[in-house]
Amino acid sequence: MRELPSGLRYAILALMAGAAAVHLYFGGYGFPEPITMRGFHLLIFVPPLFLLYPAFPGRSPARWPSVFDWLWAIIAAVPHAWVLWYADAVSDRMEYVDPFTPQMMALGIICIITLLEATRRAVEPGLAWMVVGCLAYMWWGHHLPGVLNTRDFTLSEIVESAWLVPTAGGVYGPLTGIVATTIAVFIIFGAFMQGSGTGRLFSNFGAIAAGRFTGGPAKVAVVTSGLFGTMSGSSVSNVITTGAMTIPLMKRIGYSPAVAGGIESAASVGGALMPPVMGAAAFVMAEITNIPYSEIIVAAALGAVLYYFAILAAVHFEAKRAGMKPMPASEIPALREILADLHLILPIVALVWLMGERWSGNFAAFCATMGMIGIAMLRRRTRMSPRAIFDALANAGLTMAPLAVSIAGAGIVVSALTATGMVVAFGGIIKELAGGQLGLLLVLLAITVLVLGLGIPTTPSYIIAAAIGVPQLIALGVDMLPAHLFLFYFAVIADATPPVAAAAFAAAAIAGASPTITSVHATRFGIAGFTVGFAFIYDPGIMLHGSLVEIVSAVLLQVAALTLVTSAYAGFLLAPLGVLLRVMMGAAGLATAFAHQLPDGARLAIGIGVLVLVSAWQTVRAPKRRIA
Incomplete structure (x- = not known):
């Protein structure tokens, strides 16, 4: 982002703040x-x-900005201003039936081109190229053989479907509607959480809760990033916010730069998995599935806790093996620092309660935002001045702008895949490769989502993957919610997996490490994203579905599997592990997590049995090592 001259900068910030204020008002009093x-x-x-x-x-x-930048900005406004001016006529027209006039054609082309350029600049070039590829497929797909063959689309059909089909997809489709309403208000709530000092509360809580233990700074990073995930829908901004503090601390006590960056990026990526906010993709999920958001966050809660349990376990074993120390006592805040900010938790509690009572997401977020402003006024250190309120609104607007174009681009992709039948065709290819085997289908879909994540952000990646994969999973008997959660998890952790991992690259820049090596470490610290993703399908107890026995069994399976795997790659349980024990524990962990053909009791016996055996072995041998 440019460092603009102060006059222009404040003008744009005022525009962003004003737009955010309007979105917040609509969230509370009704949208047009x-x-x-x-x-x-x-x-x-x-x-x-x-x-x-x-x-x-x-x-x-x-x-x-150059003259060309100003021209781009002016031209980009024209098609949206036209739609706003003729909103009633656009709403009343019959898609693909009423004439798509030359004026509409010109405006549609302008809209698509400017959207692509904005996406290339502000989001990811990969997403822009994916949109171009889908439009090209609509134009030339009728020349392709076999399953890739499509009907012959006219240019007007392509532009209309990409731009002006508000009931199905494209720039003005339902996805843009979700962002402009519910997601926008939650982004504003997150900005006010940061502006009020809630971030300081989370940071201090993380330091007090984890700083006194072995590898304290790394554990602080994990706890703090998970809490920050309730405010930020972006793993990269999460890395930048918390990593600036935690990565230098981790390096200071002995973590290598790449490992420190890997821990921070894995923890920051997981913020999108942590209720009650869970980032933009979860709201899209609620809209697509018609499942209440409150039900989604309940189903996702245990999985998020297990994700962070695995990172904490990995950090603990790594720190023990390296003999690392806790944070210095002088750097751990006093308990009174938390108590001074503790009232800021009340709006979050109110948000969860309102959504649990099935209030609309946008109204719940509106009430929580207004509550945050009011509650913050109770104490001088958290009181938000007019300037702080302005900054929070401006930051919310700056967050919404790139999201707006990325979701509009994803809408074009979904529209193209639907119009050409590629959703069915690609789903058929995957289905044929899977041969009716659910396990193989899940692996293929996981790979597909991780590949999509190489070039596009989490939310559009999840949207596209859901369009392709969910029908295939449902056809094999998987319920709607676990199917979506499975794809959502892999879309999230794609931000930390090589070769292109936006969160890991941001952490590497702070740590001064290799981006590729950092992303490898981020993947191993985020291993729970893979195991929990599959658990949504095979162990529904992880979503709090089923009897108490089934829920406890599912949790114990994951805890045992993740403890084994993280201990194996760290090379430490109660004491350092040899190669043979590491291989045995890793294999036992993978079997516990993925050997779904075995009864749950057998998997649990493998996981807990190996942990008990290795712990007992190391306990018996400990005196001999000390004598030696």
Whole structure:
């Protein structure tokens, strides 16, 4: 992002803050008609991206936007202003039946081109190229053989489907509607949490809860990043926020730069898995599935806890093996620091309660945001000045702008895949390769989502994967919610897996380490993302579904499996492990997690049995080592 001159910078920040304030108002008092809301949302958030982000970093002007940047911004506003002005006519027209006029064609092409350029600059070039590939497939797909063959689309059909089909997909489709309503208000709530000092509360709590233990700074990073995940929908911003503090601390007590970056990125990525907010993709899930958001966060809660349990276990074993020390007492805040900010937890409690009572997400977030402002006023250290409120609104707007274009791009992809029948065709290819075997289908879908995650952010990656994969899973008897949670987990952890891992690359920059090596460490610390993802399908107790025995059994299976695997790759349980024991424990952990053909009792016996045997072996041998 550019460091703009102060005058232009404040003008854009004022625009962002004003737009966020309008979204917050609508969240509490009702949104206008869908097309009006979506037009306003895109008109406000797309044009400023050309001023905030240079076309070519290092070659474009670093401070002041060029003439071409201003032209891009002005042109990008035109199609959205037209839709907003003629919102009633756009809402009333019959898609693919009423004429798609030359004026609409020109505006649609402008909208698509400017959206692609904004996505390339502000989000990921990979997502822009994916959109281009899908549009090209609609144009040339009728020349392809076999299952890839499509009908012959006219140019007007392609542009109309990509731009102006608000009931099905495209730029003005339902996905943009979700972002412009519910997700926007939650982003504003997260910004006010940060602005009020809730981030300080989380950071201090993490230090007090984990700092006094072995490998304290790393455990602080894990706890703090998980808590920050309730505020931030971006793993990269989570890394930057918490990593600036935790990565230097981890390096200071002996972690290598790549390992420190890997721990932070794995913990930050998991923030999107942590209720009650869970990032933008979870709201999309609620909209797609018609499952109440409160039910989704309940089903996801245990999985998120297990994800962070695995990272903490891995950090503990690594620290024990290396003989690392806790945080210095002088760097651990006093308990009074937490008590001074503890009132800030009340709006979060209110948010969870309102959503549990099945209030709409946008109204619950509106009430929680207003409550955060009011509660923060109770004490001087948390009281938000007018400037702090302005900054929170502006930060929310700056977060929403790139998300707006990325979701609009994902809408084009989904529209193209649906119109061409590629969703069915690609799903058929995967289904044929899987041969009706659920396990193989899950592996293929997991690989697909991880590949998608190489070039596009979590939310559009999840949306595209859900369009392709969920029907296949349902056809094999998987319920709707576990199917979506499975794909959601892999879309999230794709941000930390090589070769392209946005969160790991951000952590590597802070740590001064190799991005590739950092992403490898992030993957091993985030191993629970893989095991819990499959557990949603095979062990429904992990979603709090079933009897108490089934829930406890599912949790124990994951705890045993994750303890074995993390201990094996760290090379430490109660004492250092030899190669043979590490291999045995790793194999036992994988069997406990993935040998679903065995009864749950047998898997649990393998996991707990090996842990008990190795612990007993190391306990018996400990006196001999001390004598030696």
